[in-house]
Amino acid sequence: MKILLISPCIDIDIKRPRFLMIPQLALHMIAGLTPSEHDVRIIEEEIEDIDLDEECDLVGISCMTANAPRAYMLADEFKKRGRKVVIGGVHPTIMPDEALGYADSVVIGEVEGVWEKLLDDFKCGKLKRRYHEPCPNLDRYIPLRLRKTTKKRAFDVIPVMTTRGCPYHCEFCCVHNIYGSKIRHVPVENVVRDIVDSGGRFILFLDDNIIGDPVYAQKLFRAITPLGIRWGGQASISIVKNKGLLKMARESGCSALFFGIESVSQTQLKGMRKSMHDVEKLEQAIKTVRSSGIFFHASMIFGFDSDTKETFPETLVFLERNKISSASLNILTPYPGTRIYQRLLQEGRLITNDWRFYDHKTVVFAPKNMTPFELQAGRLWTLQEFTRLSSIVKRLPFNFDHPLYHLAMNIGHRKIYENDYTRFPELASRLFPLTDITKLNRKAFSISTFRITDFIPKSTAKAL
Numbered sequence: 001m002k003i004l005l006i007s008p009c010i011d012i013d014i015k016r017p018r019f020l021m022i023p024q025l026a027l028h029m030i031a032g033l034t035p036s037e038h039d040v041r042i043i044e045e046e047i048e049d050i051d052l053d054e055e056c057d058l059v060g061i062s063c064m065t066a067n068a069p070r071a072y073m074l075a076d077e078f079k080k081r082g083r084k085v086v087i088g089g090v091h092p093t094i095m096p097d098e099a100l101g102y103a104d105s106v107v108i109g110e111v112e113g114v115w116e117k118l119l120d121d122f123k124c125g126k127l128k129r130r131y132h133e134p135c136p137n138l139d140r141y142i143p144l145r146l147r148k149t150t151k152k153r154a155f156d157v158i159p160v161m162t163t164r165g166c167p168y169h170c171e172f173c174c175v176h177n178i179y180g181s182k183i184r185h186v187p188v189e190n191v192v193r194d195i196v197d198s199g200g201r202f203i204l205f206l207d208d209n210i211i212g213d214p215v216y217a218q219k220l221f222r223a224i225t226p227l228g229i230r231w232g233g234q235a236s237i238s239i240v241k242n243k244g245l246l247k248m249a250r251e252s253g254c255s256a257l258f259f260g261i262e263s264v265s266q267t268q269l270k271g272m273r274k275s276m277h278d279v280e281k282l283e284q285a286i287k288t289v290r291s292s293g294i295f296f297h298a299s300m301i302f303g304f305d306s307d308t309k310e311t312f313p314e315t316l317v318f319l320e321r322n323k324i325s326s327a328s329l330n331i332l333t334p335y336p337g338t339r340i341y342q343r344l345l346q347e348g349r350l351i352t353n354d355w356r357f358y359d360h361k362t363v364v365f366a367p368k369n370m371t372p373f374e375l376q377a378g379r380l381w382t383l384q385e386f387t388r389l390s391s392i393v394k395r396l397p398f399n400f401d402h403p404l405y406h407l408a409m410n411i412g413h414r415k416i417y418e419n420d421y422t423r424f425p426e427l428a429s430r431l432f433p434l435t436d437i438t439k440l441n442r443k444a445f446s447i448s449t450f451r452i453t454d455f456i457p458k459s460t461a462k463a464l
């Protein structure tokens, strides 16, 4: 039997910078769980085109919310050609009924514990509509063949996941809906085996927080130290409170960490479940991480109810003052399954249900203290300013431990800015009321004359 496993892109016309691409671990895990009698081919649409007429028996599609419309379109096309389609991932887990409108079968949650059963059912012509095994045990070793796939990318980055589940229910996050609230671990010896088998020199841990369970983290860091790899991952900034753990992370090869700072507003930080509620302490923590020789990547979110138009320049000033090497500048996105989705729905503040726009960089709701258009423009303006050559160069000497990461990440984000800038006028005309634009700048639709600073308050624009 031939199985195609597909990861669709959000928009086929916009491909992300190739060197930022990392193999889709979920598809490789499914391939690893598939008995060797079957032939499996993985297609990541960001890198490779999909041939809808390719011979196969079963198609598996993975999707999150933003690429769900594309996943559904592909599912329809494959079904028209007589293929059976199974869909899985974050979005179908939360919206299984919607996904079943397009696919023959949906895997809710994790694939471990259901995939082989699904294949057996399919072989006997008894494919069920739904498969669901909540919080499966992660002890079993799944062989991954990641060694070959990295050749298609500029960087040889190997994705590894060591834990699943999160005990916190942040208003804007849907992770507990997928993995549950209890942290589960992959045995450390299996993680080591994955790394060794991959042959990779740079490992990216996909965990939401690599130090979520500090005891497990210590065991993991100790076990990978002799491998001589370099690694990156997401961590809570609370790592600075445990100097021993930070040191162990560094000694085990940690060269880059991604921190969800989210906001630099004191009010917002206080309202969130954050380990650090004080901007001053946050600034100190950034210095501690950097002085330990670890590259600091910050993730910020714009659009909280406490945010105003001043938030954009304030965030820019914070990032530049702290010489943050690179940052993802996101827009608050009410993903289905999150508390914030429910709240904004009840308050009548959602402006679209087109999932394509639920991508962390498009405004899909009415913010409290500005218009959707101003939020969209403000985020783009901040990204523009932060990825200007002059800003990149100014921050470089403070991030001299990792000059290549600094340049690669900033160039990658500049490319993202350029893509977002190009699609801005079309987006504005589709999503935001025209009055917004005419009131602020009649020339907003013309790329050559469009200036984002037109949407920033004059007083703060001057201060910059």
Ligand code: B12
Pocket: 009, 010, 016, 021, 022, 023, 024, 025, 026, 027, 029, 030, 060, 061, 062, 063, 064, 065, 066, 067, 086, 087, 088, 089, 090, 091, 107, 109, 110, 111, 112, 159, 161, 172, 173, 174, 175, 178, 206, 207, 208, 335, 336, 358, 359, 360, 361
């Ligand atoms: C790593 C990661 C990334 C990496 C992806 C690297 C890569 N190529 O793998 C990067 C940084 C690139 C990324 C980007 C984005 N991400 Co992301 N990411 C994650 C993260 C942390 C882990 C995902 C992962 O790979 N897990 C490991 C695999 C094994 O687990 P899994 O994907 O859940 O798959 C399991 C099941 O879902 C199921 N399954 C999955 N697919 C399929 C398919 C079939 C057929 C079957 C049967 C089963 C099945 O089986 C798997 C094993 O059990 C999650 C948070 C999380 N904890 O899930 C966010 C997350 C998935 N990302 C999210 C978002 C929003 C994004 C972005 C849109 C943000 C942005 N604008 O930058 C982009 C989109 C990029 C794109 N073009 O699609 C959101 C998705 C929310 C939603 N409802 O859609 C999440 C949940 C984060 C969050 N807290 O909100 N992300």
Ligand code: SF4
Pocket: 166, 167, 168, 169, 170, 173, 174, 175, 176, 208
């Ligand atoms: S944002 Fe992080 S801490 Fe909050 S629920 Fe999601 S994974 Fe957990």
